[in-house]
Amino acid sequence: LTAVAAAFVPEIMGVGYDTVNQTLLGEFGLLLLCCIAVVKIVVTGISIGLGMPSGLVGPILFIGATVGGVFGLIAEWIMPETASSAGFYAMLGMGAMMGSALQAPLAALLALLELTQNPNIIMPGMLIIVVSSMVASEVFKQQSIFLSILKEQGLDYHNSPVIQALRRVSVGAIMTRQFSPTKRHIVYEEAKEILRQEPKWILINNSDGKPVSLLPTVDLAHYLEENEQELVEGEEHPIKERILIDLFEIPAQRKDIASLYFQATLQETLDRFTETKTEALYVERTSAPTVSRVLGIVTRAEVENYYQYKRK
Template sequence: MAFFYAVIYLPTRYFIDADFDSFESLAVEWRVGLSFVACHVLALVFTLLPNRLHKVGVPYVVERLNYHHGNLPVWNAVVQFFSAAIGLAGGLSIGKEGPAVHLGATLGGYLAEKAKLPQYGVETLLACGVAGAISAVFQTPLAGVLFAFEVIFLEYRQRYVLPVLLSSVIATLVSHYVIGPLDIFSIESISSVLLSTDLFIACFVLVVFIVLLSALFLHTQKSLWRFSGMSVWWRFSLVAVATSLAAIYLPESLGSGYLSLSRLLSGDLILYSLLLLILVKTVLTAFTIGLGIPGGMIGPTFIIGGLAGVQVALVFDNSVADVALFALLGMAAMMAACFQAPLTALVAIIEMTHSSEAIVPALFVIVFACLLMRVFFHQESVFVERLSFMGMSSTISPFQRYLRHHTVKPVAEEVLLLPRVIPIEQVKDLASSMVDYVVFEIENEWRLARRIAVLDALKTLEQGPQLWLVSEGDRVKMDLSLALESTLVPVIDEPSSLEAMLGWFQKTGMPEVLVAVSDSSFSLVSRHRLDQFLLKSD
């Protein structure tokens, strides 16, 4: 994330001589030119890239988690990194938080793959990457953990909490050391909250405003998803035109918007119509993301909520609605409504302000914003809606989750690895073994037999010399390929979970398989034993 910041920040700092996100300070030709160049460079890049590399962002992370066991291709993350950097440097109304989630999740999945971890290990590291990315962006470690559970996994998983917390804290420390503190609000700017009827009336007005903005944001995107099959040149050119118009008439709507909100709260920025900025920012962000620009929407929606909070505070008397407080409440409500992540929104504003003053009104606006979105607009998280539009589920069944959280060890049986020609003394030693099966190799094929069958073959020596007898010097040996009937059995690498094992049985129709635990060790897994385990576990 520090490198991501550098790629975005340094060009604007040294070549344009402006702070990151300070697009309104540029000349109008620069603003229009940057947006046009960014959109058309992205169109060229996506035209040259194969279609499989076009998929990026948070919905893609959830898709790979649910349908591909958390395997996130590295090249898609590379595309996400540079395409988001181009869009952000060009002033497009997108955020860096969504790309950060993709990058963090890819890193976690890559490390898990290299370490050959089971499926629950893959999911743990993926959650660590997501939480670390959010923590690095906002410097809010607990909110990063909750975001991973509420937005990506859509459930709380206790067994992942400790490593995810550790990842989140470390990411925050590194971000603070490398990037510096990211304080949008100061403690002094938030006065003591006096709970009153007037305050909650103002909060309810804010909730209604936020819900209407969220509905506008979601429905604008959903109406644009239908054009995803259109040429990338047409779609990105439309974004360039829309962004250029905003750059000419309302440059404060460009970029993620953090600087505009911060300056508005400090009194440095005077707008002739804050409501117009809120509407333009909402529609422009939805238009940009909906037409396929590979950027995030978490940051812009956060800022839209903050601006909406300021607008509501300005309507009411200062003694009722503190501007900084309502900016916080608007940010929390907008995040909760758009992503259905209530605890993440609540904890984020507490960590950002290092104050608990806003907890009660924040809970009020968060709960009502989430409920109204579900009851009146029947809307889930924007990421869930996106996956549903693509015909995919954002969650997995409890049965799949149970299988993913177990390795093959509970259903694996130990086997003895024997040479094809074995000394008689070693065969006799099998009588004291507790292992039921033996395996041996014939012409690069593995054969499976019961241990008791080897001992029964040895007893046939009482009837006289046998065809399987092999004499080597003064030692007598048994040729297992001649001594007993055996079954050809395939060998596979150890699957990451019982889900993968069950999928293999369903695909091949084989009754049993040898799982290579190491180069010289095997375990036997049978479909019958797997079914027994699932029925016993219910």
């Protein structure tokens, strides 16, 4: 993509310092500067969006200089007697682009001062950098480009002691292994067998064997106690005529459930809860592309209790 674009606009190639210098000196025309700026924005956005290991500061200064140069040429055309040189506007464009894209206004202002070695640029530089940074953060709700890239890669830049503690603990440390997997419809004898195992949770699977819901064992015990006579009478009939217990229909506080891989940390577990908006996760380990085994259950309350304990 870069090669195709460079075939028509070769000024976008390389680090771009030569193009920036020519822009500061006002050697480009308005149409050419517009083409250079647009093509550089597109090529840079595509490269970064595809995850290419490319730099950011260089393209930011390049784009800022060319766009600023465009406004400088327009200002010279509209107000030839009062407008400053195109190079001055190009320099301000570099600071504005750096301040808004990096969300680092002070660094952008210091960069302007170092590049020009002229304290007179501080006031116009402050004006344009603050305005551009505020527009990016408040109007378009954009973070620094570095934070945006980390977020897209699923990385968390927060570094509080609690977050560090959650990252060091595996979900296997707090998950419960006291669960019993079963299908949705069971008979009285199967229900009693589940209760004899004394699990904390009953993991309900669909016809394909995939977990779809989580049922507290105590709710099943209450249901059997209240309907024992009816269910026991059903045991006297042949298998086909026995009364089936629908675990999706009995009164219970069932929880929606989603999967979580066994190597996850507690920080990743919290992120998974936020992503799936569920109250519980089943922890599974995949031994083959189509073979996985459920190892345990973790609820949001358990993670939050650990989180609150670490905060104290």
